[in-house]
Amino acid sequence: MATLELTIDEGVAAQPAKRGRRLGLLFWLAIGWMIFMFAVAILAPVLPLPSPTDMDMLERRAPFSMEHWLGTDGLGRDELSRLIHGARISLVVGLCAPIIGLTLGGALGMLAGYFRGRFESLVVGSMDVLLAFPPLILALAVTAFLGQSILNLTFILGVLGIPAFMRVARAATLTLARREFVIAAQALGATHARILLRELLPNVILPLFAFFLLAVAVTIVVEGALSFLGLGVPPPISSWGTMIGEGRESLDVAPGSPSCRRRRCSLPCFPSIWSATPCAR
């Protein structure tokens, strides 16, 4: 195998590199919470929960009880069940919309940063135009125009995320594309596609992924905001935003009711923990 004498000893005995990194408690708490959230959301149909849409007019705004763990809302629907089913919507929208942004924005940004020239001006210019619209207003206009559905909501939130992803990808590509290893790859006869996919993408994906995690949290909040304004998912499906919106109506009637209190703490808690994840990385 080795055809040459190994005259030089670099002093480093080759040993399988052990990669041990201490991850803080916060990281594991965040991960644990995330896994719990996902598990509950995914398993919602098989969990022994009351239907999230069945109304019980005798039990309106009920407090915590064994029957209704988190009480009921203004129409007597089980809050816990609505919360968990709402998580499904929020998570689907919150994950799918940034994925649209990640793939389209990331691809555009890398191509723009790598090829430069007129294509870059075009991409950056059109993204600036998109950024010039106030995002929430644009989202409101489009959902009002296209109609309320989860698909439309995901689509518009995804498109709104493209410019930010494009900028992150382009910035990373710009700094990387003039680095020596890219020139080295060119000198070794690599095609543009290979350089983009094999040399640049593994480098660019790291900041993009960190940004993706933040975007998920932001998207969940924006979806909540749209639903709160009544332009998110159509009723009677629950999402966290609609639940806050409905809870607001009960605020003057029953300010201390669990539906009002819980909403104020649980929702911001989720994105904050989610944001902790990239920090812990």
Added chain:
Amino acid sequence: MTDNTLLSVEDVAVDLPTPRGNLRAVDRVNLTLGAGQTLGVVGESGCGKTMLSRAILQLLPRKAKLSGRVMFDGQDLLQLSPEKLRKLRGRSLAVVFQDPMTSLNPVLTIGTQLIETLQEHLELDDATATRRSIELLAAVGIPAPEQRLAQYPHQLSGGMRQRVAIAIALSCEPKLLIADEPTTALDVTIQAQILDLLAREQRRRHMAMIIITHDLGVVAGRTDEVAVMYAGRVVERAPTPALFKKMRMPYTEALLAALPRLDAAPHTPLPAISGRPPDPTRPLQGCSFSPRCRYAVARCQTEKPALQAAETSAHQFACFHPIETHAEAGA
């Protein structure tokens, strides 16, 4: 020069547009290199060495303008289609860059980078490519090559990384290897090892090599021919023994004098070349070295000396007042 010429660079000039005006990085350079031969290109920072190597590889910055002719293996590289050029690079032409910290992709393992280069040019299946990679790593003197395949560049030392870069460059058995300051970023102790490795692999594979360096000590004894560059021009060119026996160009002499010598008394000040290279965006009318040359006369400031032959046609220099005294052999 020789009949088995592999590379010939004819009248190559590289112009870079800058905000301050046109920058002539390489000014009408002529070089030839036979198969299996070694050429040293020596000069200080910014004299156009790297631009010359990039011109040969056709990897100049986007805005650079290249003129002249680069003949490699019977083909004019400037006329080749991008696709043919791409196939030639890596397969017949390879480079080792200055800084192994940046010339390897930080997020891919050594194995991935080696294997993919192999598979890009030679049609090898995964197992064969892996075996070849291990052989290559062993050939460049890396202990425990099997384990190295799974490691990332940051887990290796600078010298090891440069060895990996050399292994990648050698992977497809190129006919010409361009080593662009391969030892500048390395420890002095590692430099000789890397240079010896390059020389050994060159002999073994019978490839031609261009060593680009600012250190005359590096080219002494390791090259067949030396070209000294200054401000984009080749100012002296000679077979290595002839150059060190009798250098004619004051710049070459000054470069050699600026090398620290072991036999000098401690604390001897180094005779540095005073001044700085001329601003390449404002070319001088006369000899570009004249402002720093201790032999310069009025004629040097008004007229550009052309390359002229010394005793033999192989030894050429561009100076009106060549040094006549015998310089001592290399440091």
